[in-house]
Amino acid sequence: MNKTILGLVLLLFLFSSAFSLREPRILIIGDSISIGYTPFVKDHFEGKAQVKHNPSNAQHTGTGLKQIDKWLGNKDWDVVQFNWGLWDLAYRHPDAKAYGMRDKVNGKVTYTVDEYAANLDLLVTAIKAKTDAKLIFVTTTYVPPEEEGRFTDDVQKYNEAAKAIMEKHKVLVNDIYEESVKIHKDYGKGSNDVHYSADGYKKLSEAINSFLEKSLGME
Template identity: 60%
Template sequence: MRKNKTYLALVLLVTWLTISFVDKKPKILIIGDSISIGYTPYVKAALADSAIIEHNVGNAQHTGNGLQHIKEWLGDEDWDIIQFNWGLWDLCYRHPDSKEYGHRDKINGKVTYTVEEYASNLDSIATLIKQKTHAKLIFVTTTYVPKNEPGRYESEVQKYNNAAKQVMKKHAVIVNDIYDASIPIHNTYGLGSNNVHYKEEGYKKLGKLIVGFLKAQIE
């Protein structure tokens, strides 16, 4: 009887240790727009053995949407790393009469958020995240905007990125600056000079930029 109890205790101990080991994988939440939605599956696949990767439900869109939903996206999960990005929606100009998808119109439209408003929103979002979690935070810069994109100016991307970097410096948030690397990726694997999105191979390439950076943070 005693041997059976000892054996059962050992089995339970081994089971508990196994479960504990599995649960030790760092939990990473990716919050972001359609670009992040595009590369997240490749990040998940590449880090399947070393991390649990999740993306916020849906498209995080602009920082105004982020302010509204950030607590909901974080939930009560004990995240180890939270990677977030905004920008492409924030710097987009729209006009209700535009026939372009999403009513984009950088000639007659109004920008979603000015660079100053973008920085202010990011500041508030970073504050809210730090109030709710002790996770390591990573901000990913906005990717390339081709010159013929109907709702966005190529020249404004770095203004928004630089403003974001200043906010992240204030909050001691790590920055993964992928802007420069995204230019040749888009030129080769983008959906054209009027579209900020990528072909499948383009998202794979962007995913590698994310994977390499995340690996360095969890090793």
């Protein structure tokens, strides 16, 4: 074998080795619940995968449609995990005194179930056009009964609509709703708050971690 060919073989070997040693890149897009558990996901995958969260809160699907290209950027993601829902099903009124103008008595819902599904359809199409990453949708978490701007029963309606869209697009679904109900009982911030204590977010991260590991073949 002459020196030129030997050099090319060596370069190809080094390139393929470097590529195979690259840590998988995971992008998490989501609301404050995902912001809460992402630090625990990062800790879990330290040395095994790079985990990033979109800047700030992904809010509702309308925000997602405006920002999705920017959030995805030009990086070579291996997994894009995303969730919307809590903001979409929230009722708000300009005169409401609750934080975020939440008011399920006098307010107007951000997006109806059908509007939410239509937005998700557009979002998945946009994500697939931008990246070849494996996609994972995470279902919306529990809403306690005294929450001022959201109805408990709405969550499953929105989740079912989302699952239908994900099935249409062959997107993996990590359904953490039932787990979130159990976790909120012990680690929620109260019967009027959708959020969790640090221990609660750590518990939620376990359901996220195990699903991500399966999707990356790390079991």
